[in-house]
Amino acid sequence: MRFEQTFMNFILQHQERHNRTYHFVILLDAIISAAKHIQHYYLTGALKGNVGLAGGVNVQGEDVMRIDQIAQEITIHYLGSCGRVIHAVSEETKEIIPINTEGGRYFVYFDPLDGSSNVSHGLPVGFLFGIAKRNLDGPEDGHLRAGKDYRAAGMFVIPTGTFTLALLDSGTWRFHIDETMNFVKPIQVMLPEHTRSWELSFNEANRCAFAERVQAWIAEKERKYTFRYLGALAGDFHRILSNGGLFMYPAIVNHANPEKNRPKGKLRLMYEAAVVAFICREAGGDAVDEAGTPILEIQPEEPHQRTALYVGSKPLVDDIAQILRG
Numbered sequence: 001m002r003f004e005q006t007f008m009n010f011i012l013q014h015q016e017r018h019n020r021t022y023h024f025v026i027l028l029d030a031i032i033s034a035a036k037h038i039q040h041y042y043l044t045g046a047l048k049g050n051v052g053l054a055g056g057v058n059v060q061g062e063d064v065m066r067i068d069q070i071a072q073e074i075t076i077h078y079l080g081s082c083g084r085v086i087h088a089v090s091e092e093t094k095e096i097i098p099i100n101t102e103g104g105r106y107f108v109y110f111d112p113l114d115g116s117s118n119v120s121h122g123l124p125v126g127f128l129f130g131i132a133k134r135n136l137d138g139p140e141d142g143h144l145r146a147g148k149d150y151r152a153a154g155m156f157v158i159p160t161g162t163f164t165l166a167l168l169d170s171g172t173w174r175f176h177i178d179e180t181m182n183f184v185k186p187i188q189v190m191l192p193e194h195t196r197s198w199e200l201s202f203n204e205a206n207r208c209a210f211a212e213r214v215q216a217w218i219a220e221k222e223r224k225y226t227f228r229y230l231g232a233l234a235g236d237f238h239r240i241l242s243n244g245g246l247f248m249y250p251a252i253v254n255h256a257n258p259e260k261n262r263p264k265g266k267l268r269l270m271y272e273a274a275v276v277a278f279i280c281r282e283a284g285g286d287a288v289d290e291a292g293t294p295i296l297e298i299q300p301e302e303p304h305q306r307t308a309l310y311v312g313s314k315p316l317v318d319d320i321a322q323i324l325r326g
């Protein structure tokens, strides 16, 4: 029989190689447990009548929770029980969530169910997270860290059973869930240098509302590359990581209805944009915002801050960044 290396074996070896503690492994184990649980709910929730509008009731007359609320509850449970988390920031909760404020070591920024418009179609959604570490050598300096201070970032594409994890200065790795519900077979992901498979990924319906210089850039590039868009960041970015190219969610500045403009972009910095930017950097790519500023350099001022996002193969990010800065 042939056995694949499990995630746990991979991460324990990584920690030992770098003379690190096991606290981080315990935290990752909690995050993986949450992701498996969310995936289980995703796959069975419709049958149980759990997936529906919050405030509704199912056929048994029980209260129905939306799956994004279920995902939130599951994740907070596991982050709490692992004992290693000081504070968490979640897309699903307005305030910063205190967890183990005395004994914790890490800050976790997460979106437990990103791209929820895909749920009713049974199509992929994402569970995205970034991890930063407490300042162990002195007084704590606050918990809103820029992406460059993350120690790790990852994403699960639910319910496909793929997990991508980037470790600071140690690369980006992809795992697949097996029949025993273990994530196995680490494969290091590097963005391809050749341009044959490159893709562009953005919501075409917004195109006329992008800044003119962004529209002109797309018009110049679009014939060279193929185009894909799922509408869930984890799924779209998963493809870019494998095939190369550029995912973008630019600022909306020219909407026919000015009230619908989003000059700061749509995606959230701490648990969406910085997560994929970190994963991308460890895979040899890069990411910038609408001003051409590296996403990982942006110091968040509030937990749910939005940003425009251009993330993917370095030559394309460099190219658009030059235009955005100009």
Ligand code: AHM
Binding pocket: 091, 113, 114, 115, 116, 117, 203, 231, 232, 233, 234, 236, 249, 266, 267
């Ligand atoms: P959400 O956090 O409300 O689910 O929105 C985030 C999602 C991303 O996963 C995706 O990239 C983007 O929104 C799609 O937005 P749009 O439907 O405007 O194209």
Ligand code: MG
Binding pocket: 091, 111, 113, 114, 115, 272
């Ligand atoms: Mg989201």
